[in-house]
Amino acid sequence: MPTWTPDPSFYPSPRMAMKAKPETLAYVAAFDPDRKVPDSIAVVDVDSNSASYSTIIGNTSMPNVGDELHHFGWNACSSSLCPNAPHPHMERRYLIVPGLRSSRIHILDTKPDPRQPAIVKVIEPEEVADKAGYTRPHTIHCGPEGIYVAALGNREGKGPGGIFLMDHESFDVRGQWEMDRGPQHFAYDAWWHLGHDTMVTSEWGTPDTFENGLIPEVLLGAKYGRRLHFWDLHKRKHMQTIDFGDKYQLVFELRPAHDPTKAYGFVNCVISLENLSSSIWTWYRDGDKWAVKKVIEIPAEPASEDDLPPVLKGFKACPPLVTDIDLSMDDKFLYVACWGTGDLQQYDVSDPLNPKLTGKVRIGGIVSRATHPAGNGALSGGPQMVEISRDGRRVYFTNSLYGAIDPQFYPDGIEGWMVKLDASPSGGIAFDPKFFVKWPKSHRPHQVRLEGGDCSSDSYCYP
Amino acid sequence: MTSGAWPWIVIAGLGAFHGLNPGMGWLFAVALGQHRQDRRIVWLSLLPIAAGHALSIAMTAGLLVLAGVLVDVRTVSVAAGLFLIGWAMFHWFYGARHRVRVGMRTGLAGLGLWSFLMASAHGAGLMLWPVLVPLCFPGDVAAGAASPVVPALLGIGLHTLAMLGVTAAVAVSVYEWIGLAMLRHAWINLDLVWTVALVLAGMVLLVA
Numbered sequence: 001m002p003t004w005t006p007d008p009s010f011y012p013s014p015r016m017a018m019k020a021k022p023e024t025l026a027y028v029a030a031f032d033p034d035r036k037v038p039d040s041i042a043v044v045d046v047d048s049n050s051a052s053y054s055t056i057i058g059n060t061s062m063p064n065v066g067d068e069l070h071h072f073g074w075n076a077c078s079s080s081l082c083p084n085a086p087h088p089h090m091e092r093r094y095l096i097v098p099g100l101r102s103s104r105i106h107i108l109d110t111k112p113d114p115r116q117p118a119i120v121k122v123i124e125p126e127e128v129a130d131k132a133g134y135t136r137p138h139t140i141h142c143g144p145e146g147i148y149v150a151a152l153g154n155r156e157g158k159g160p161g162g163i164f165l166m167d168h169e170s171f172d173v174r175g176q177w178e179m180d181r182g183p184q185h186f187a188y189d190a191w192w193h194l195g196h197d198t199m200v201t202s203e204w205g206t207p208d209t210f211e212n213g214l215i216p217e218v219l220l221g222a223k224y225g226r227r228l229h230f231w232d233l234h235k236r237k238h239m240q241t242i243d244f245g246d247k248y249q250l251v252f253e254l255r256p257a258h259d260p261t262k263a264y265g266f267v268n269c270v271i272s273l274e275n276l277s278s279s280i281w282t283w284y285r286d287g288d289k290w291a292v293k294k295v296i297e298i299p300a301e302p303a304s305e306d307d308l309p310p311v312l313k314g315f316k317a318c319p320p321l322v323t324d325i326d327l328s329m330d331d332k333f334l335y336v337a338c339w340g341t342g343d344l345q346q347y348d349v350s351d352p353l354n355p356k357l358t359g360k361v362r363i364g365g366i367v368s369r370a371t372h373p374a375g376n377g378a379l380s381g382g383p384q385m386v387e388i389s390r391d392g393r394r395v396y397f398t399n400s401l402y403g404a405i406d407p408q409f410y411p412d413g414i415e416g417w418m419v420k421l422d423a424s425p426s427g428g429i430a431f432d433p434k435f436f437v438k439w440p441k442s443h444r445p446h447q448v449r450l451e452g453g454d455c456s457s458d459s460y461c462y463p
Numbered sequence: 464m465t466s467g468a469w470p471w472i473v474i475a476g477l478g479a480f481h482g483l484n485p486g487m488g489w490l491f492a493v494a495l496g497q498h499r500q501d502r503r504i505v506w507l508s509l510l511p512i513a514a515g516h517a518l519s520i521a522m523t524a525g526l527l528v529l530a531g532v533l534v535d536v537r538t539v540s541v542a543a544g545l546f547l548i549g550w551a552m553f554h555w556f557y558g559a560r561h562r563v564r565v566g567m568r569t570g571l572a573g574l575g576l577w578s579f580l581m582a583s584a585h586g587a588g589l590m591l592w593p594v595l596v597p598l599c600f601p602g603d604v605a606a607g608a609a610s611p612v613v614p615a616l617l618g619i620g621l622h623t624l625a626m627l628g629v630t631a632a633v634a635v636s637v638y639e640w641i642g643l644a645m646l647r648h649a650w651i652n653l654d655l656v657w658t659v660a661l662v663l664a665g666m667v668l669l670v671a
Contacts, residue, residue, distance in 0.1 A: 002652055197567060234563050
């Protein structure tokens with residue numbers, strides 16, 4: 001139903017969104033790697049004044065098993081206030097929750113009971129494939145033309161992957177987004193610069209090359225994705241490709257500046273075939289083209305063969321495996337999750353081409369298995385999906401990457417956990433010793449979404 | 464003039480109403496000024512916004528005048544009334560379903576096109592029909608006896624001036640003093656008001 005004034009969680013600018021009151025709930029996608037119990041959206045109490053702080057207080061199970069819930073997002077957000085395509089009188093109310101493996105899309109209503117979202121619609125994979133020609137829906141973004149879904153596979157589960165649109169009120173699948181995809185074939189993440197009419201997409205690979213785990217021959221042959229694509233957001237036309245080169249594999253999470261007047265963003269490259277390092281690249285406007293520069297390289301750490309999984313033994317090193325990054329609302333701090341070594345790093349990126357390391361914690365990790373101040377002994381998994389509160393004071397993350405890849409790097413299994421860092425406005429991070437969510441053994445946690453919005457769910461049209 | 468000043472006041476009032484709607488241009492002018500960090504852009508944007516709006520109004524008014532000349536006025540009124548109510552319904556249910564063709568990097572021509580599309584899609588010109596019918600085809604004068612073009616042009620001019628005046632006043636006030644935070648509370652659902660206005664305009668045409 002239309003509202004009389006905009007949803008109170010919509011803010012014209014990121015500066016204004018930073019003044020939002022702290023979130024009290026976090027929604028977390030949780031999946032059963034054995035595909036026996038339905039996956040679920042768990043609701044975690046993140047209100048430090050609450051008696052149930054740091055516990056799972058709600059759980060919405062999916063109607064089927066084996067969906068592999070992964071990323072998800074809101075039906076509407078601050079981009080509704082954009083002047084060129086305003087649709088502000090609606091509610092940020094529904095979570096759009098795709099199954100990455102099943103290609104089924106669930107719509108959850110958080111309004112009647114925010115602590116126990118209700119499934120109000122399920123879109124079966126056949127409908128997505130018929131109307132949009134895509135499968136393996138991944139990233140969800142609310143934007144100017146509705147809900148944008150980045151999908152990794154085509155109808156047959158091969159390439160090209162791409163983007164499709166959904167209606168943000170009826171949730172009808174509207175169809176393929178691209179009008180001219182140019183040379184783009186692989187898909188993964190997608191986000192945009194609203195102020196520069198530009199869509200950016202990144203690359204993983206086609207479903208047949210990751211659904212049973214990473215294939216070493218494909219990886220070592222540099223045949224996974226390694227490019228960025230830049231598009232005209234409104235003409236839906238491919239404009240430019242930037243190839244990182246055959247040393248770099250898996251170009252993943254796109255974090256454009258929130259300030260719509262700024263024309264730069266950050267992306268992580270998971271692995272270098274040369275030295276197993278991970279890297280962060282800044283894309284930026286250079287004249288009338290986009291350009292990239294590698295701004296951070298995080299090296300692999302030498303390790304004993306005995307401590308490494310079979311896939312890494314020959315290398316005698318533990319790769320950082322940076323598999324997620326997140327940018328604070330003021331575009332000042334970039335958080336970097338090193339799923340391999342167990343580091344969660346904070347960089348000051350006020351100068352986006354010259355980041356400075358300002359904070360670091362370690363938890364889990366293939367070799368280190370570092371513990372948490374709450375005292376839970378050696379921990380498995382490592383920092384993975386990161387989410388930052390709108391005010392930049394709190395950082396949440398979980399420890400599982402993807403069902404089929406987890407055991408390749410953590411062959412002894414991953415026991416799920418979610419933790420929280422307190423971040424100082426001037427830089428520096430530390431664990432909140434009171435926040436450690438030990439995940440139920442049946443599931444592993446992945447992406448986190450915060451009540452009212454967070455740093456990777458909203459985009460803005462005003463500086 | 465039997466109906467006196469009222470039709471002209473209504474035409475100007477509707478211009479002010481259209482100018483007040485953030486979806487008709489003032490908000491875009493403010494945003495472009497902020498993006499390019501230049502207050503002159505706010506002022507300059509007003510021209511294509513008003514021109515696009517005027518063109519859309521003129522096309523719908525022209526359609527009405529043409530129909531009024533060719534067919535008898537009563538038939539045109541009834542058809543127009545039904546059309547307006549239908550348009551209002553369509554706008555309410557499917558108004559958000561459209562491509563976004565103009566983005567934040569637009570030039571002035573793109574902004575004019577955007578304004579034209581927004582005014583047309585929202586049925587801005589249709590809302591003027593109930594007032595234009597008595598002005599263009601007054602009383603018992605047979606259709607075609609007096610040229611309906613002059614009052615139509617005057618109406619379009621007056622409406623556009625009022626729209627431009629309010630758009631300018633709001634855009635400049637928000638850009639210079641008020642700031643955009645007020646959108647969060649002050650941006651009332653003008654689409655709802657707009658839809659009601661279209662239905663009312665349609666009903667006026669049907670019963671007049």
